[in-house]
Amino acid sequence: MSIFCRKFLNSRLNIKQALLSKSCLLCGGAAQSDFCSPCGDSLPHLPPHYCPVCALPATESRVCGACLANPPAFHLGLAAVNYAFPVDALLHSLKYQKNLAIAPVLADLLVRRIDAGALPDFIVPMPLHPVRLRERGFNQALEIARRVSKRLDIPLLPAICRRVKDTPSQTGLPWKERGKNIRDAFACETDLSGKRIAMLDDVMTTGSTLNELAKILRKCGAAHISGWVVARTLSGDS
Template identity: 55%
Template sequence: MSRDGLWCAACDDALPYLDMPHCPACALPTPSGELCGHCLKHPPLFTRTVAAFGYAFPLDKLVQAMKYGEQLALAHAFADRLARRIPRDSLPDCVIPMPLHPAKLRERGYNQSLLLAAPIARTLDLELLPHACMRVRDTAPQSSLPWKARKKNMRNAFGCEVDLSGKRVVLVDDVLTTGASLNALAEAVRLRGAAEIEAWVVARTLPHRH
């Protein structure tokens, strides 16, 4: 068994770790780790993405079990795998989890992004700001929408109540697909003065060929 006791070493070897060269901004695979074409044309507001896995079987089923099936111990295992990927030479000042709308939080009972962010912040000795940002619109789930509709769905979805002037901020979420949610949250923290913004995610959705 792994030291987390959640899956064995053979299963861990079968997980889709994101080990191929990839775009530093959005973590999509690129031939030699250069910026992808999309980020060159439309740079995201976050300058770097760290992802532990590609969002593929069987990792996708584990993420869904954490997110919708109350398998909360998985969050600690995911946070451990993600923390191992974080370069220690240039750590940010604070960690902000992707917020849920209060109605969604009441329905689900927990925010999986906070469950990921808290142990990462402890491991790396970073300030955790769990209530710095809020979701001010109860948006439709991004996974229920076509990719092209996701940016519009997240427009003005977030607010930020703390002064982040000059801070290096990291945003933590479970899965990065189009980047619409993280970009909208990044816009909210940038408006409050954040100087640098990174995204740390458990998994990156990859093109089908990967």
């Protein structure tokens, strides 16, 4: 994976210019889209078989034993890629360096994985608490969701769910603590009876955050809930 040179990626000072010039976002070479063919082929793609609920690798594309024994509140989990380099670097650049031009790139990776024959009625981006939103200045999940909504012509509901609990970041917490940390963090009063909802977030690690939001959507009457993420962390303790 030498083409994914960290030094080069970190030295890109104007990602928007790279996108507008149709050069590869990773290596700078000529490209017809966001990535040249070699870089696109070398992205950290998910294995061919994975659980359709938690999106973790499996020997067959069937619901895994863990999801059968303890089903989450959402029915389907879908990820575009594995949370590994260079996708992790792109997500970090979006979230912490405010490179908003990366959001459509990540959204397009997700769009390619979505079954156009089974689209939901609405997309609900993962909400940020107002404190975190003021600190960051934007919600990365919403920025990605805008592009997905436009590409698939699915209405976006960015304000029906609220994050009412300013919890510590899930990053760095032991995975067994994450469900407790995010408990009762969301609120929603919109009637979603019979609707198919896709929650959208940037990364899924243990699934605790998606699961907690899905519980609220089910209480509002949602009939089918999917969790769409750009990247899936394949090791549960990360």
